[in-house]
Amino acid sequence: MVKLFLCEDEIVMRDGIKKHIDWEKEGIEFVGEASDGELAYPMIMESKPDILITDIKMPFMDGLELSELVKKELPDIKIIILSGYDEFAYAQKAVTLGVTEYLLKPISPAKLRESILAVSEKIEEERSLMSAEAEWAKEEQAERIALEQSRLFETIILNDASTSEILEKAKTLGITLTARTYQMTLVILTINGKSTDSFSESRNNLKAELTQRFEERPECVLFDRGINGFALLTMAEKEAETDRLTKDTVQDMQAVLEKYDDLQYFIGVGGIVNRLSEIRHTYYDASRALANRFFTEDGSIKVVYSDGSNEEGGGSGSRDAGEQGRWNIDTVLDSESPHKAIESFLRTGTLAEAEPLLDSVFADIGEQNANSLIFLNYLIMDIYLAMARFTKGLGSDPKELDRECGDINDFITGSRSAKDAKEYLKKYLVRVLELRDSTSAKKYSRLLQSAISYIDENYANEDISLNKVASNANISPNHFSTIFSQEMGKTFIEYLISKRMEKARELLMTTDMRSNEIAFAVGYKDPHYFSYTFKKTQGMTTREFRSRGKSAGDDN
8 A cells, every 4th residue: 555644734735635535445545744844754754655745835844855855765755746836946946856746736636636646556556566576586586596506516616716716706696605614415316206307396395495494594505406406515613513513404404304205315424624625525525425325225324424424323324445334245246236336326326426436336345355356357347237238228339438448358358456447437437427418418408499399389478487397398497497598598587588578579560559468468467567678678668669660661
């Protein structure tokens, strides 16, 4: 409801204005009155009206002085001046103050009502415009921030920018990275019955809940990594504080994660580092801990720390080194754990986890077994065959990878150490993952084309959104947004607006439809916001665009 304040020294005039208009019926709240500007000013500051009606000539403080004071504190207020003086100087001063209406007395109640309602309608239009603009701006900003945060995370992990550049970039995103100790926690998600990149309402809700939980905690930074889950960076001044903070945040995340029955999770926690440039090391530690999920078949262990401990305080969750979890050859032959772990990894693992995974495999077999050539060759062949079968399943020839990475027969017939074997398998594993991701990229290209077709066909629906398009393409919104911006060179919101403006230009040139009709035709429920967006993106109003087009047609 629009609020109105009246300042008039003539009591008869003031009572007449109050009584001749049914304020409530007109959707206006009458919030106060005063007989002069000096009395009115503090009352206006308290009630903060949307409209001020004031006489010019009043004792103590006149209407122009009052208008000037009020405008400084309430720049959006609309002022209607009533004056018995038809003098240019008064009107000129009123214009410089940004007065909305300048009405000469005597004025009929009908004329005053008409002016007030016109100003009230303008206020409602501006509110509607601001609301619509804020809604779109919020969506666009959220999409941009998600993309920028993803890029910041990659920059930190790759360490391909200076410390000052990283700090500055983080600052623009409202993130503080200044601390003395850092620790990384990685969360990987599996959606029951679906691929990791599939659309999931539960995952969307989970993201919203995790974001809300950590956004007010500057010592924690949550990164959405799309199909690779989430990363949480914790920071503090002392290592003991960071350790405690990380354990607390892991418990917080688990409390949220356990609520989603259709999502399975695994958490890897890295070690603590003392420099921003060393965060990549705690990330590697977390990735190495995360690799243990490929060896945990029963799902009993959900959290693994890089020091070998798990959520229950034991060491059975880690596959690092020593006697912990050591296999003998009989156990390996019976369970084929390396083989199964590699098969699972090839489906859902990432390039960053390739080396940690192989480190875990070779740490598990123990030094004695690693020095046995027969056992080592068995292990190499077991892993190699899993990779070769997966490559063939992608529709590629494993022999092509043999030519790139080295023939397997030549490798195993030579005298090789465990270190050589790990390097060979790592090279091969990375190439298989690159091949898998390349195949996925082709799939995403098809999905993107399908999504663009969906947008082109449904841009006129006012409820179209990133979530809806991602759901139609059956891909997670964050991942869809990343793919879309990379391939199209613009965000989803930018593409949608450009599509709507393209159609609006066409309708302006080829039909006699009015601006508000075109607004609804291209997906805007608010014609005022459509007009605002058109002018903002096209550099002119719809009327100017249509007139210019007709002029160009006449010239031809």
